[in-house]
Structure formats: structure tokens, C-alpha cells
Amino acid sequence: MSLRQVRAQKLKSFFSLLGIAIGITFLIAVITLVEGMNRYVREDFAGSFFGVNTFSVIQRRQVNTGEVDREQRARERRNPRLRMDDVEVVRAAVPNALYFGYSAATSGEVRRDQYSRRGVRILGGSPQYEAIHGWDVEFGRGLTSVDDRQALPVAVIGSQIAERLFPSTSPLGRQVRAAGHRFTVVGVYEAQGGLTGSLRDAAMLIPFETFQRTVATRRQEVDEILIKVNRVDEMAPSMAAVEQALRVDRRLRPSEPNDFWVQTSSDLLDAWETINNVLLVALPGLVGISLVVGGIVIMNIMLLSVTDRTREIGLRKALGAKRKDIMFQFLTEASTLSVLGAVFGIFAGIGMAAIVESATPLPAAVSPVALAVAICLGLGVGIASGIYPAGRAARLDPIEALRFE
Amino acid sequence: MTAQPGEPIIRTRELRKEYVMGAEVVYALNGVDVDIWRNDYVAIMGPSGSGKSTFMNMVGCLDTPTAGEYALNGQEVQLMNDDELAKIRNREIGFVFQTFNLLARATSLHNVELPLVYSGIPARERRQRAVEALETVQLADRMMHKPSELSGGQRQRVAIARALVNDPSILLADEPTGNLDSTTSLEIMDVFDKLHDRGQTIIMVTHEYDIAARAGRVITLVDGKVELKVDSPAFQAQAGVAAAGVGVLGSPGNVLGQTGAL
Ligand SMILES: Nc1ncnc2c1ncn2[C@@H]1O[C@H](COP(=O)(O)OP(=O)(O)OP(=O)(O)O)[C@@H](O)[C@H]1O
Ligand SMILES: [Mg+2]
Numbered sequence: 001m002s003l004r005q006v007r008a009q010k011l012k013s014f015f016s017l018l019g020i021a022i023g024i025t026f027l028i029a030v031i032t033l034v035e036g037m038n039r040y041v042r043e044d045f046a047g048s049f050f051g052v053n054t055f056s057v058i059q060r061r062q063v064n065t066g067e068v069d070r071e072q073r074a075r076e077r078r079n080p081r082l083r084m085d086d087v088e089v090v091r092a093a094v095p096n097a098l099y100f101g102y103s104a105a106t107s108g109e110v111r112r113d114q115y116s117r118r119g120v121r122i123l124g125g126s127p128q129y130e131a132i133h134g135w136d137v138e139f140g141r142g143l144t145s146v147d148d149r150q151a152l153p154v155a156v157i158g159s160q161i162a163e164r165l166f167p168s169t170s171p172l173g174r175q176v177r178a179a180g181h182r183f184t185v186v187g188v189y190e191a192q193g194g195l196t197g198s199l200r201d202a203a204m205l206i207p208f209e210t211f212q213r214t215v216a217t218r219r220q221e222v223d224e225i226l227i228k229v230n231r232v233d234e235m236a237p238s239m240a241a242v243e244q245a246l247r248v249d250r251r252l253r254p255s256e257p258n259d260f261w262v263q264t265s266s267d268l269l270d271a272w273e274t275i276n277n278v279l280l281v282a283l284p285g286l287v288g289i290s291l292v293v294g295g296i297v298i299m300n301i302m303l304l305s306v307t308d309r310t311r312e313i314g315l316r317k318a319l320g321a322k323r324k325d326i327m328f329q330f331l332t333e334a335s336t337l338s339v340l341g342a343v344f345g346i347f348a349g350i351g352m353a354a355i356v357e358s359a360t361p362l363p364a365a366v367s368p369v370a371l372a373v374a375i376c377l378g379l380g381v382g383i384a385s386g387i388y389p390a391g392r393a394a395r396l397d398p399i400e401a402l403r404f405e
Numbered sequence: 406m407t408a409q410p411g412e413p414i415i416r417t418r419e420l421r422k423e424y425v426m427g428a429e430v431v432y433a434l435n436g437v438d439v440d441i442w443r444n445d446y447v448a449i450m451g452p453s454g455s456g457k458s459t460f461m462n463m464v465g466c467l468d469t470p471t472a473g474e475y476a477l478n479g480q481e482v483q484l485m486n487d488d489e490l491a492k493i494r495n496r497e498i499g500f501v502f503q504t505f506n507l508l509a510r511a512t513s514l515h516n517v518e519l520p521l522v523y524s525g526i527p528a529r530e531r532r533q534r535a536v537e538a539l540e541t542v543q544l545a546d547r548m549m550h551k552p553s554e555l556s557g558g559q560r561q562r563v564a565i566a567r568a569l570v571n572d573p574s575i576l577l578a579d580e581p582t583g584n585l586d587s588t589t590s591l592e593i594m595d596v597f598d599k600l601h602d603r604g605q606t607i608i609m610v611t612h613e614y615d616i617a618a619r620a621g622r623v624i625t626l627v628d629g630k631v632e633l634k635v636d637s638p639a640f641q642a643q644a645g646v647a648a649a650g651v652g653v654l655g656s657p658g659n660v661l662g663q664t665g666a667l
Contacts, residue, residue, distance in 0.1 A: 311506070312508065315506045315508070316519070316523075317491065317494075318465075318467055318494060318500055318506075319494065319495065319500075319519050319520045319523060319567070320491050320492065320494045320495020320496070320520055320523040320524065320571075321491060321523050322487075322488045322491045322492070322523070323487060323488065323491075325523055398467045398468075398494075399462050399467040399468045402467070402502075402506070
């Protein structure tokens with residue numbers, strides 16, 4: 001065999017490798033990122049948003065799972081805003097709650113001397129707000145009930161705000177300005193990072209009462225009421241009690257729907273589930289197409305290879321190779337090529353996911369399932385695309401194959 | 406012809422092979438009756454196109470006859486299916502081709518091992534037997550060479566080792582020296598002589614009288630029919646007569662320099 005043929009053979013193998021590798025690369029990258037999102041949402045997002053055994057009362061539902069029609073949404077938009085009276089009704093309905101809290105929020109610019117940051121979420125939180133969310137301070141202290149009762153102008157700031165406004169000094173004891181009011185920084189929260197890090201890292205928490213007297217645009221109104229119970233089995237009865245108390249207080253007739261929304265972290269998980277299912281079906285579907293293309297490439301290369309090696313096949317048959325021996329040889333070749341492609345694809349896919357992870361806030365997680373799927377797919381594509389060429393080779397007539405020019 | 410006791414290894418009766426080429430029918434074999442006995446050394450001669458290769462392919466179970474009977478060791482070959490034929494080729498037949506037909510990417514050792522792979526012999530025994538076969542053709546020192554690193558004569562010796570390695574009932578060689586120069590041809594013929602002395606049954610196609618003269622018997626084919634069967638001592642004396650009668654001399658189709666590898 002001439003050197004040119006060897007090179008040609010290598011080039012062909014390279015292309016079939018490439019076809020499969022590209023497909024698997026995207027598959028792994030996609031699954032890795034979706035899996036990362038998944039893990040993140042389950043472990044961090046829902047948790048940091050809410051924490052376990054926690055539910056909240058809000059004016060209307062926030063996450064849309066796509067099952068709500070327009071009419072329903074329009075009606076929910078007319079729900080009354082939550083007020084301090086509602087807070088007291090809910091508080092009375094869950095006397096055994098572990099934590100009880102409420103908050104209101106606005107956003108605006110926070111400044112200190114020449115430093116400033118726009119779009120800061122300024123939260124007015126009741127004393128147990130931090131405990132419910134599990135927000136820990138890294139420096140200084142958190143907010144106390146004394147701060148709230150006396151409506152002290154104090155604030156605990158997120159790490160991003162601390163970095164921006166106090167690049168070289170400690171923020172503790174210093175003053176910041178927001179909406180024309182001064183607040184003394186008493187603490188800085190631990191950086192959370194990640195996709196929703198901005199929720200805490202770019203927030204500033206002040207006592208609810210302080211909020212009412214300073215930055216609040218609508219007095220006596222709250223955005224959410226938060227309840228954390230002791231055990232998971234207290235969730236359903238507590239939620240029912242809250243719902244019942246609010247309905248009675250608002251004098252809703254049995255035929256009327258709730259004019260408020262009780263939300264749990266499972267709402268968020270449901271919403272994510274919907275997105276997740278779409279991603280997990282649609283994206284691998286696209287990947288599947290590229291694998292089919294890869295398979296066709298392999299099949300063509302194998303057919304070429306059968307033609308190229310007709311004389312070799314003839315010889316092997318002359319030496320006693322049975323049909324299944326030839327079949328096995330070509331299937332092995334095809335699956336070796338494609339599994340090799342899959343292995344390259346796995347590394348490239350993990351690399352790609354890592355690049356995406358470092359360039360964007362999207363998290364990545366390599367799942368063993370994805371790797372197994374990739375290898376199986378490679379093998380499957382190899383066998384599927386190898387069967388026809390291998391069968392053609394196996395059925396060749398030995399003498400005609402030997403005579404083939 | 407000397408009478409032999411028992412069954413012949415090869416026995417053909419009215420063996421025919423026809424090729425239909427459009428409106429024309431080519432009778433490549435037109436009723437061939439041949440008996441080959443154990444430890445026979447038979448040379449097949451005849452003009453180009455007389456059906457020698459066709460006959461060898463039939464005997465080697467590479468091709469199936471259009472009509473007639475062929476029994477190998479008493480087994481009716483024409484009744485066998487693809488896989489049974491593959492098994493016969495593997496166990497009973499050793500084929501040596503004019504163009505060597507070695508795997509270019511494989512070493513001598515691997516080439517010789519190939520038939521054993523298809524008989525399902527374990528790797529260690531395979532290797533040992535391949536080494537022995539290469540020693541028989543005096544190529545033990547070229548085991549790790551690839552065909553491109555061997556001379557034509559060495560390549561053909563590798564091919565002979567491959568044909569021998571499964572200890573076949575019959576060694577078939579279709580113009581084994583056709584691609585070799587005369588000195589190398591003599592080397593190869595010495596190998597065949599030695600194998601015959603060790604008891605190997607051999608059928609060989611050749612165009613060269615001096616090569617045919619080494620065989621115990623010579624069968625001459627003309628137009629797909631057996632024209633002449635002679636025992637060798639007589640053949641030597643008649644060589645000139647036969648040459649005149651058949652009108653063929655020399656060895657056409659010599660393509661020296663061809664690698665003969667796949
Ligand atoms: N596959 C085929 N299709 C059609 N005709 C064929 C085929 N194979 C052989 N023949 C014909 O059969 C006849 C015998 O061919 P064969 O190859 O047996 O001759 P040969 O005696 O080996 O000749 P040479 O000495 O040139 O090798 C020739 O006429 C040839 O053309
Ligand atoms: Mg011939």
C-alpha cells in the first residue's frame with residue numbers, strides 16, 4: 001500500500017472521528033450545562049430564595065409555569081397588595097412557626113462620596129428576615145429587633161456593594177446614602193456568587209420600620225410574608241391555616257378564588273422542571289441530528305473502505321474467514337472509530353462546558369449518566385452505521401473479491 | 406499412472422464451469438475428471454485461458470462449479486454452504502497465489518497467523534505454529550518484517566508458510582513463481598520439493614517445463630478439457646513433443662516488481 005493510501009485512510013478515519021466527536025461534544029456540553037443548572041436550581045437557587053420548610057404569601061404568583069391562562073393572570077394582577085394588617089392575620093394563623101418575617105423592597109442608587117452603585121435592591125426586612133433566608137454576615141453584625149423597633153438608620157450590605165463603595169476601606173461604621181437618606185453600615189454579607197448571587201450580593205438590607213420611614217414609596221405595604229416551619233410535615237397544615245385566615249379576613253365567598261398567592265420553593269422547582277424538560281428533550285434532539293449525520297459519514301467511509309479493501313476481504317475469505325468474521329471485523333472498526341470519536345467528544349464537551357462556565361454565570365456539572373449516554377451513543381452509531389457496509393463485505397464472493405482491481 | 410490404494414484426496418467428475426458473457430457462453434471447464442492421491446505432486450500446464458486457474462479455484466473451494474462432482478477427502482463439496490466452504494478452505498486447503506496476497510500492514514508473523522485466527526486457535530499456540538511454519542520456509546529471521554520490507558521470493562515464502570500453517574490436506578499453488586525471477590523461482594521450487602518430501606500433497610500451475618518436470622505428474626488442460634496426463638519421468642522425455650503438440654512455451658503474464666500485497 002502506498003503512503004498516499006495510508007494518508008487517505010487516515011484522513012477518512014479522521015473525518016468519521018470528527019463527525020461523531022462534534023455530535024458528542026455538543027451532547028456532553030449541553031447535558032453538562034443543563035445538569036449544572038439543575039443541580040444549581042435544586043441545591044442553591046430554591047434554597048437561597050427560600051430555604052427548606054419555608055413558604056411565603058405574595059400578592060400574585062411570580063413564576064409562570066405556562067399553565068396559567070391570560071385571563072387568570074389578569075385577574076391575579078388585580079389582587080389587593082399585601083399590607084401590615086395581612087401580616088398580623090398571617091402571624092396569628094401560624095403561632096408555631098419557627099421564623100416569621102416580611103419584607104418590602106425598592107431599588108435605587110446607593111452612594112458614598114464619589115463612589116456609587118445603581119440598581120441596588122434596597123430591602124426592608126423584619127428582624128427574622130436574614131434567618132429565614134440563611135443570610136450570614138461576614139463582617140460586623142446582622143439586623144436586630146432593636147434596630148427595627150427603633151427604626152435605626154442602619155444597613156447590612158451585600159459583598160458587591162461593599163467592594164464597589166469601599167474599595168480600600170472597611171465599610172463598617174461608615175455611612176452610605178440612598179434616596180436622600182443616610183444609613184450606617186453595620187455589616188457585610190458573605191459573598192454568595194453564582195447565577196443568583198446578585199440577589200444577595202447586590203442587595204442592601206435595612207430594618208423594615210426604617211424602610212417604612214425612609215425609602216418606602218407605599219407606606220404600610222409589604223411585598224412578601226415569609227413563614228418557616230419546624231418540619232416538612234408542618235408545611236401543608238400551616239399553608240392551609242394561612243390561606244384560611246386570609247380568606248376569612250378578606251371575606252371571600254367559597255366560590256371566589258384566593259386573591260393572594262401562597263408560594264413554596266416547589267413552585268420554583270416546577271417552573272424549572274418545565275424549562276428543564278424542554279432543554280433535555282430539545283437540545284439532545286438537535287444533537288441527535290448531528291449524530292445521525294456523523295453516522296452517515298461513518299457509513300460512507302466504511303463503504304469506501306469495503307471497496308478499497310475488497311481484495312483483502314477476498315483473501316481473508318480464501319483463508320477461511322466466515323461471514324460473521326468479516327462482519328465482526330468491520331463492525332469492530334466502525335465502533336472503534338465512533339467510540340474513539342465519542343471519547344474525544346466527551347473531553348471536548350467537558351472543555352466546552354468549562355469554558356461556558358468560566359465565561360458566563362451558568363454552572364456546569366459532569367454527570368456520569370451523560371458520559372455513559374455518550375459512549376453508548378457512539379457505540380450505537382458505530383454499529384448502526386457499520387452494519388450495512390459490514391454486511392456487504394461479509395457477502396462478497398471470495399474469488400470475485402480476490403480478482404477485484 | 407501408478408495405481409494408488411484407497412480414496413483419492415481429490416476426485417472430480419465431469420466438472421464444469423460456464424461463464425455467460427452476454428450472448429456467449431465461455432466453457433472455462435468443460436468436463437474435467439481428475440484424481441489426486443495423497444502425497445501426489447501434480448503440475449498443471451496448458452495455454453493461457455485453458456482453465457487452469459478456474460480448476461484451481463474449484464479445487465480450492467474458492468469458486469463453485471456450474472455442474473459436476475467434486476469430492477475432497479470423500480466430502481461432496483458442491484453440496485456445501487458458504488460457511489462450510491469457509492471451514493474447508495481454512496482446514497483443508499493451503500493456497501499460494503501468483504501475487505502473494507499478503508496483508509501490507511501486517512508483519513510476516515501476523516500474516517502467517519491469519520488462517521489460525523479463523524480456526525479459533527488461542528494466541529499462544531497460533532504464534533508458536535506460525536513461527537514453526539516460518540522456520541520451515543527459512544524466514545524465522547524475518548518474522549517482524551512487513552511485506553514491503555521483503556524481497557519477492559521472501560514474500561512468496563511467507564505466503565507458503567501461511568498456506569502450510571494449518572497443516573492442510575492439499576497445497577494449491579497457481580503460478581507461484583510467475584512474479585519471480587529465475588533464481589528466486591528455483592529457491593521457491595526447492596521449498597515445494599522439500600514439502601513434498603515431507604509428505605505434502607501439492608498441485609501447482611506452471612508455464613515452465615523445468616518446473617513441471619519436478620512434479621510427479623503433469624496434467625495439461627486445453628480449452629477446459631484434460632488433454633494429457635503423464636507421469637513425470639515420461640514427461641521429461643516427452644516435454645519437447647508436448648510443447649510441439651500444445652504449442653505453448655514460456656510464462657506469460659510475468660509482472661516483476663509487483664508487490665503482491667493487499
Ligand atoms: N469471472 C469470469 N468471467 C468470465 N469468464 C471468465 C471468468 N474467469 C475466467 N473466465 C474465462 O475462463 C477461461 C479460463 O480462464 P482461466 O483463468 O482459468 O485460465 P488460465 O488457464 O488460468 O489462464 P492463464 O494461464 O492466463 O492464467 C478464460 O477464457 C477466461 O476468459
Ligand atoms: Mg491462471
